[in-house]
Amino acid sequence: MTESQIRFRRMKDLPSTHLLGTGTPMCAGCGGLEALHEIYDILGEKTVFVNAAGCMTLLSVYPFTPVRGSWLYTAMASAPAGAQGIRDALDILLERKAITAEEDLEVVVLTGDGAAYGMGLSATSGAMERNLDFVYICYDNEGYGNTGQQYSGATPHGARTATSLGSHGFGGYKKDLFSIWAAHRPAYVATVIGAEPLDLARKIEKARTLHGPRMIIALAPCPTGWDYDPKESVEIGKLAVKTGVWPLREYIDGKVVHTKMPHPRIPVEEYLMRQGRFRHLFEPQRDQQLLGEIQQRVDAYWSGIE
């Protein structure tokens, strides 16, 4: 049993004090905010968030902020470079003994899938190749959510978005960012979801104790973008895992490990039918072909693993 598992054996081991303030302008039921709450409780307030343009940019609106630590908004494409500048500057100040070790901060990039999967990928790749000591959190709501859910490189096949309104939804396929990141051989890569807080806590705790690039993708169920009632967020998040649509996995020391096997794995349509963005697969008539294709791709993923 690893140290991070020892700290978080069961739900009651999770932090009981919550660091992120309330009253933010995030939508009700935001799965990204749910994950961020859980992550922040473990990373703690000796952090500086380096934010890329996206929904979470609105967490800190002058003169208010829900974070107890520090924050820097950068731009959509270059948050990892902003993190590099802060990390390097802190290291220079530490080396020169201009600041004490107690003044040091964990540098944490906070970015949506629009930046992480697309515009910011080059800066992210650069930060990994330079072995930057930082934590990277992508809250992935599978589209450009802040602008009204247009499709992005993270949008799943068949989903209706503001720019894929046709009867078959989005024609492309969700980019495998986990594998793209893992190919850089960083210290750590993990997928998490707020609806599985114990798995998330163990991974963030592990990331916290490592050095180098620690890359986290949190699937972020999005009531407004995915079109469902906000109270369903946790349930939909759980279904993403149970259906195998969102594999919970981590990459460490050159190996990929699945941390929660969906067993028994339930049909993917249990997940799809709860969301308005997939309603065209069921109404006015069942799109058996597309449903079959989506199920087949999930089955193919798991066939080598289960």
Add this chain to the structure above:
Amino acid sequence: MTRRLLTGNGAAAWGARLARADYIPAFPITPQTEIIESLGQWIDTGAMPGRMVTFESEHSMITAAGSAAATGVRVFSATSSQGLLYGMEMLYTVAGWRAPFVLVNVSRGLASPITLEPDHNDVLAARDCGFLQIHCATCQEVLDSILIAYRLAEDPQVRLPVIVNLDGFYLSFTREPVELPDVQACANYVGSYDAENVRFRASAPESQAVAVLGGGPYSYFRYETQLAAMNGLAVYDEVADGFAQVFGRLHGAVEAYRSEDAEYVFVMMGSFATKAKEAVDQLRNAGWRIGLLRPRLVRPFPAARWSELLAGKRGAAIIDQNLSFGMGGVLHTEIASALYGMNAVQPVLASFVGGLGGRDISPQEFFEMAGVIRDAAQRGESPPPRLLYTEDELREVRKLQAVAQVEREELAKNEPKG
């Protein structure tokens, strides 16, 4: 104090070294690369303390420059042309962070067509971003201006990043004798960087560069930047005077060369102004009362100083090494707006565009421009703007086109039929 032969790029690297820059985010681009190569070598061999990181783009480089400055270290960076434009979003962004640092731009014409040689469209595209701008004409000035720029940038009344500009090739790769000021004297002059509240520390959580909602807070912060930039006028004079007292070289906001008793002046920035100086000397020998005014400080723009310097002149030939399509020379517009309504008698202004993409401006052209402005002053009306180009140059381009045409026809003849 020692003198050595240095290129403009070499002088820029020495400026950063003598200012004791802690952190150098870098990205190579012609004609700037020699600057980061020199700094990298010094850091690698231990000749200079500090840390250099090569990024994957200028956009990232400028982001890191801003965020490191916002964490409280002294930052130096350098770029050129397409690189400056690739980083343009971040130039505007980091200026708003009020995190001071110095960025050297080695001017180079912009695409399209792509070229390597200099003009000022790159740096003037950054005119409105909140960086202050100092323009250099000699290698000595490059080194000195970097030291001055740190004082200006880090002044509590200013706290804005500063661009120090030099021309690609004409300065970047030209060796001139440069006096290397004493290391300790430089350290004393520049001082240490006091980040005050612009920094990140665990014991003092800080949210920087947060979003605003609505025009009220937005305008507040934008006006703050404007006021800070305008404070730069007085601060610049103060730090340039301080520099002159220590090092014996005065680099004013505007260089005035033989202009005091002049009836006519050339107005030009950058290294090409040294060609104008040469023309002034020759015209003076031929009996002209003519001089040169060279803007060094372009942002903030010392409008009152320009009004004073041009008061009583009969005419000014403003030679822009840049082109704002659909309008004309940028410097011409700036000078005209500085003068409007200021003096009872205004000089006639004549606008010339030349030196684009490193195109030379010959002594004959300077004489011609002097003639144009004298005639215009006598008539009392501004002549239409002129784009400098000679019949010979046009013939050379026509020759290239003819060669291309002949080659194309030749290839067409040899193409297999069917």
